[in-house]
Amino acid sequence: MKVKKDRRAQHSRNLIKQTYISLVQERGSTVVSITDIVARCNINRSTFYMHFQTKEHLQNQIVLDFIEDICGIMVQNAEPSPTFFFQYGVQHAIFSYVEQHYVAFHTFLTFSDSFMKRLSSEIYNQFLTLVTDKMPAPQIAATYYASVITGMIYHWSVETYYQYSAQFIAEETTKLFESNMLCQHLNS
Secondary structure (H helix, E strand, O other): OHHHHHHHHHHHHHHHHHHHHHHHHHHOOOOOOHHHHHHHHOOOHHHHHHHOOOHHHHHHHHHHHHHHHHHHHHHHOOOOOHHHHHOHHHHHHHHHHHHHOHHHHHHHHHHOHHHHHHHHHHHHHHHHHHHHHHOOOHHHHHHHHHHHHHHHHHHHHHHOOOOOOHHHHHHHHHHHHHHOHHHHHHHO
């Protein structure tokens, strides 16, 4: 019985998140009320409040989930060498994840001023955590890496609306990293 309740609760939670993203995308703004969300989901307000304290809590949780997933991809692909982060496999994993969630990324990058800043900050922190003891001046490399990854995600999502495949974006990002003197320094 508990498994059924857990599945139902998870389903409700996911429905609320997806509905919020859809409403923000449709309206072109984060001005969406809890009333709008529960009406679209066809649930009671109490169901919303079982999962989220406020609309801001809901938005924050969605953003946090995406950021945690991207940082998890970085950790999964971590190797002993800092240069690994600049290789194709990591870029492909990150951009494939963004491609799978393209509507949400486009929506939050377009209508939430803080999303890109938070994403960049967490990528920076995750990179720094994984390479601090492995290279000189890790803050500079972390800044560069976070800036390139978030910049590419922003351009790909907002400026071109996914005109290219995740594979192409990963290949081009990897070429950019490989041509950079930082990577040449790390490989020597």
